[in-house]
Amino acid sequence: MDVDTETHVLNIKQEIDYFNTSTDSISEIVLNDWNNAYSEVKTPLAERFSDEFYRGFHLANEEERGKTSNINIASKEYFFLPWKRTEENPDLVIISLPKKLAPNQKISLQLSYTVKIPNSKFTKFGYDDFGNMNLKNWFLTPARYENHAFVKYSNENLDDIANAISDFDIEMKVANGFEVNTDLDTTEEINNDDYSIYRLNGKSRVNFSLFIESRSSFTNFKSESFEVITNLDGEKVTPIAQAEAIDCVVRFVKNLIGEYPFKKIVISQTDYERNPFYGLNQLPSFIRPFTDEFTYELKFLKTYLNVYLNNTLFIDNRKESWVHDGIQIYTMMKYIEQNHPNTKMMGNVSNFKLLKSFNLTNLDFNEQYSYFYMLMARKNLDQALGAPKNTLIKFNEQIASKYRAGLSLRFLDDYLENQVVTKSIHDFYSNNRAKQTTAIDFENNLKGQTNKDIDWFFKTVIYSRNLIDYKFSNVVKTNDSIYFSLKNKTGINVPVPVYGINKGKIVFKKWLEPKTNDSIFRVERNNASKIVLNYKNEVPEYNLRNNWKSLKPFFPNNRPIKFVFMKDLEDPYYNQILYVPTIEYNLYDGLISGMRLHNKTILDKPFIFDINPAYSTNAKTFSGSGSFSINQNYRNSRLYNVRYAMSGSYFHYAPDASYTKLTPNVQIKIREDDFRDNRKQLISLRQILVKREKSEIITENTTENYSVFNAKYFNTKTEVAKHFNLMGDIQFSDKFGKLAAQIEYRKLFESNRQINFRFYAGSFLYNNSNSDFFSFALDRPSDYLFDYGYYGRSESTGFYSQQLIIAEGGFKSKLKTPYANQWISTINAGYTIWNWIEMYGDVGVLKNKYQNPAFVFDSGIRLNLVTDYFEMYLPIYSSNGWEISQNNYNEKIRFVITLSPKILINLFNRKWF
Numbered sequence: 001m002d003v004d005t006e007t008h009v010l011n012i013k014q015e016i017d018y019f020n021t022s023t024d025s026i027s028e029i030v031l032n033d034w035n036n037a038y039s040e041v042k043t044p045l046a047e048r049f050s051d052e053f054y055r056g057f058h059l060a061n062e063e064e065r066g067k068t069s070n071i072n073i074a075s076k077e078y079f080f081l082p083w084k085r086t087e088e089n090p091d092l093v094i095i096s097l098p099k100k101l102a103p104n105q106k107i108s109l110q111l112s113y114t115v116k117i118p119n120s121k122f123t124k125f126g127y128d129d130f131g132n133m134n135l136k137n138w139f140l141t142p143a144r145y146e147n148h149a150f151v152k153y154s155n156e157n158l159d160d161i162a163n164a165i166s167d168f169d170i171e172m173k174v175a176n177g178f179e180v181n182t183d184l185d186t187t188e189e190i191n192n193d194d195y196s197i198y199r200l201n202g203k204s205r206v207n208f209s210l211f212i213e214s215r216s217s218f219t220n221f222k223s224e225s226f227e228v229i230t231n232l233d234g235e236k237v238t239p240i241a242q243a244e245a246i247d248c249v250v251r252f253v254k255n256l257i258g259e260y261p262f263k264k265i266v267i268s269q270t271d272y273e274r275n276p277f278y279g280l281n282q283l284p285s286f287i288r289p290f291t292d293e294f295t296y297e298l299k300f301l302k303t304y305l306n307v308y309l310n311n312t313l314f315i316d317n318r319k320e321s322w323v324h325d326g327i328q329i330y331t332m333m334k335y336i337e338q339n340h341p342n343t344k345m346m347g348n349v350s351n352f353k354l355l356k357s358f359n360l361t362n363l364d365f366n367e368q369y370s371y372f373y374m375l376m377a378r379k380n381l382d383q384a385l386g387a388p389k390n391t392l393i394k395f396n397e398q399i400a401s402k403y404r405a406g407l408s409l410r411f412l413d414d415y416l417e418n419q420v421v422t423k424s425i426h427d428f429y430s431n432n433r434a435k436q437t438t439a440i441d442f443e444n445n446l447k448g449q450t451n452k453d454i455d456w457f458f459k460t461v462i463y464s465r466n467l468i469d470y471k472f473s474n475v476v477k478t479n480d481s482i483y484f485s486l487k488n489k490t491g492i493n494v495p496v497p498v499y500g501i502n503k504g505k506i507v508f509k510k511w512l513e514p515k516t517n518d519s520i521f522r523v524e525r526n527n528a529s530k531i532v533l534n535y536k537n538e539v540p541e542y543n544l545r546n547n548w549k550s551l552k553p554f555f556p557n558n559r560p561i562k563f564v565f566m567k568d569l570e571d572p573y574y575n576q577i578l579y580v581p582t583i584e585y586n587l588y589d590g591l592i593s594g595m596r597l598h599n600k601t602i603l604d605k606p607f608i609f610d611i612n613p614a615y616s617t618n619a620k621t622f623s624g625s626g627s628f629s630i631n632q633n634y635r636n637s638r639l640y641n642v643r644y645a646m647s648g649s650y651f652h653y654a655p656d657a658s659y660t661k662l663t664p665n666v667q668i669k670i671r672e673d674d675f676r677d678n679r680k681q682l683i684s685l686r687q688i689l690v691k692r693e694k695s696e697i698i699t700e701n702t703t704e705n706y707s708v709f710n711a712k713y714f715n716t717k718t719e720v721a722k723h724f725n726l727m728g729d730i731q732f733s734d735k736f737g738k739l740a741a742q743i744e745y746r747k748l749f750e751s752n753r754q755i756n757f758r759f760y761a762g763s764f765l766y767n768n769s770n771s772d773f774f775s776f777a778l779d780r781p782s783d784y785l786f787d788y789g790y791y792g793r794s795e796s797t798g799f800y801s802q803q804l805i806i807a808e809g810g811f812k813s814k815l816k817t818p819y820a821n822q823w824i825s826t827i828n829a830g831y832t833i834w835n836w837i838e839m840y841g842d843v844g845v846l847k848n849k850y851q852n853p854a855f856v857f858d859s860g861i862r863l864n865l866v867t868d869y870f871e872m873y874l875p876i877y878s879s880n881g882w883e884i885s886q887n888n889y890n891e892k893i894r895f896v897i898t899l900s901p902k903i904l905i906n907l908f909n910r911k912w913f
Contacts, residue, residue, distance in 0.1 A: 010114070017109075022103060023103050028150075041721070045155045068114070134210075142164040159310070162316070165204055175196075225259070226260055233299075276299075279345075279368060289349040290343075309328060378604035385408065411538050416449075467492065471486070481525055486514050507528050535547075561575045563577050588651075596611070604631065627648070648663070664686065686711075709733070712728065722746060729742075740776075742761075755832075779811040789805075789899075802891065802895060803896075806828075813879075819848070820846035825844060859877050860877075
């Protein structure tokens with residue numbers, strides 16, 4: 001292999017001796033060519049980038065992408081062997097054999113091909129701006145053969161390539177001035193004036209790491225039996241402290257899991273960044289709740305375990321990744337218990353007296369894993385641990401499912417007692433190291449370690465997304481004993497521990513195995529003042545708030561109220577009320593300062609209240625808003641959530657007049673069976689009750705009090721490359737009835753240019769209003785439902801009247817016919833000129849009573865500085881003529897300014913959920 005470090009091209013000549021170790025005669029051989037996944041924007045890898053809203057790959061130029069080309073394949077008997085790719089798997093090479101290869105026979109294949117390495121900005125594998133290369137899955141290698149077929153997995157950036165176990169011998173020529181680091185054995189290194197030749201080999205491997213750098217960033221550490229090569233970021237940690245941390249981790253993993261069979265292991269910063277310890281990496285550096293030494297140790301621990309297991313325990317990491325994930329997180333929890341037992345989830349922050357009241361700062365370090373899993377369970381977005389990795393939502397694949405796998409093994413270990421799971425992991429690893437194995441082998445190993453029936457563990461915890469939730473019922477106490485029964489709220493029977501607590505100390509613990517809801521249990525009281533189910537959170541339970549009963553004579557179920565500033569994790573033993581100072585603004589109320597009181601902790605709850613009383617500095621009156629809502633999740637249905645809510649608000653719509661809005665509503669959310677599908681559907685049913693004070697200043701809108709029934713349907717599918725949205729809208733009141741529909745479409749081209757279309761049509765069924773207050777608006781809706789964030793909603797001139805909300809007609813220019821009291825139909829379009837500069841055009845037809853339909857249009861330039869946050873529209877030509885040459889042009893400019901942080905949060909959330 002010749003490595004061109006300037007063009008990032010590898011010229012490869014390769015020989016594959018393929019042994020048919022199966023019992024089948026095969027007529028084709030499948031080679032993994034995952035580097036070719038970078039070749040175009042229609043590969044499974046590119047589609048996953050688009051699904052997760054990563055724009056970088058779609059907009060990259062051809063030089064930055066990778067590909068495999070000029071492939072020639074022959075054998076000793078045949079000068080040319082035909083091969084193909086399929087549309088479904090463009091990163092596989094399927095070789096047709098001239099005759100079937102019988103069991104225990106081999107064929108020698110000679111290959112030559114060219115590999116263009118991609119830029120590392122896509123997946124962190126490839127070349128960087130300094131010419132260094134991190135090579136992973138860059139060559140053609142036989143796919144694994146099992147169950148009478150080759151495993152055909154495409155590259156989806158999941159580190160789960162299905163390579164067959166192979167022996168490697170590599171000769172590599174690299175220009176002088178570059179250094180090579182790898183976990184393969186270096187058998188020879190030859191240096192010439194212009195280049196160096198490296199000879200590498202490895203036995204019983206499925207993959208390996210290879211780094212080519214102009215200046216090596218790696219440091220070597222010697223352990224008892226092998227060499228650790230790492231460039232993990234530890235700039236603020238001394239080499240001695242790094243060595244101590246590495247030695248501690250290596251020894252612990254060896255004792256718990258087993259011996260590492262190879263001479264070298266590479267632990268890179270890239271490996272960590274691809275699978276970081278979420279929590280540590282999300283905190284800004286100035287907070288630093290943990291010491292630099294602890295941070296380095298934990299980063300090394302997580303990365304080391306990931307590389308260690310991938311290199312030695314060959315399991316189907318696409319379909320059975322829960323085994324690797326479970327062993328990794330379980331080992332991490334055991335490591336913390338042994339080496340850092342008193343460490344809190346928020347580290348040194350827990351020592352600050354001002355933060356002592358926060359549940360977030362009082363949790364032990366290992367308790368955070370449960371909250372990350374529960375975050376998804378409460379959103380009804382958790383998935384079965386046994387689900388294939390490529391079907392998981394990104395948050396589940398990267399965080400929640402990994403953590404739950406470790407929690408589940410800890411749960412089983414606590415139930416079985418005597419370190420049964422730890423022994424089983426060690427035994428499973430020793431028996432299956434460096435050979436292909438399966439999750440069934442792991443299951444059988446666990447079952448062989450105990451006499452207890454644990455079928456429920458695999459059926460319920462691993463291969464289903466069933467929830468576990470117990471609560472007490474019918475508790476009777478005496479001086480010596482406690483009698484109680486359990487209510488199983490989800491119908492899923494698994495063991496659960498019951499604890500007796502007295503003054504914060506555990507006085508007894510007993511594992512229960514409830515079979516029915518009316519099972520009666522008796523335990524010795526031992527002076528317990530309350531009993532608690534799942535006190536140490538061993539069981540991955542949905543709701544811990546219903547898990548305790550006080551044995552005191554008064555108020556057995558009363559949870560004290562605790563006020564918490566800003567935000568906190570849910571504390572099952574308190575009714576938390578969070579308080580947050582707020583500030584808002586509109587022209588008539590001025591600055592609206594208030595105090596928001598709510599019970600929204602980080603985890604979603606079935607019942608939410610959110611009240612925000614405030615004071616308006618301009619109006620000199622109290623104002624504010626509030627809401628109460630009930631969330632109901634449906635676990636096994638496309639209709640997965642229904643939200644019942646009542647909301648209200650009181651603000652000013654004019655300098656001298658206020659409005660009160662009260663809205664009972666129901667929202668119905670529908671998703672696809674495939675959780676990764678970005679298509680979402682929403683049905684909204686609401687009654688809007690509005691009371692408007694009469695204004696002496698605003699006279700054109702005479703309607704004051706009204707009630708409108710509104711039903712909306714949304715069908716949206718959004719990703720980087722394209723966006724589609726369909727909306728239907730029905731409104732009825734005593735004064736009018738109307739129907740409307742909206743279709744939005746957006747497509748992003750490889751040239752980084754974007755085209756977008758929006759079609760809107762609406763018609764009145766009846767209209768008894770004498771004003772245009774309820775009419776369809778061409779450029780500035782009157783917002784009689786008070787849905788839009790206008791800062792000066794009643795302004796018809798001046799700066800505030802130039803605020804733009806893209807709704808109804810969606811025009812940007814103010815035309816002579818701004819309303820339609822019969823029907824309206826418009827098309828809005830835009831196209832990128834350069835970067836954030838776009839051109840736009842709108843056309844429409846609107847019809848008013850007793851008038852002919854009017855055709856209208858406008859056009860101009862859009863400055864899309866921050867989408868949905870800060871945009872400007874500069875009109876050029878419209879039905880008004882050449883607007884750019886008319887007087888007071890600055891008053892024609894329209895702008896979008898949004899102060900709500902929720903939009904930014906949604907931009908973050910969409911790539912994870």
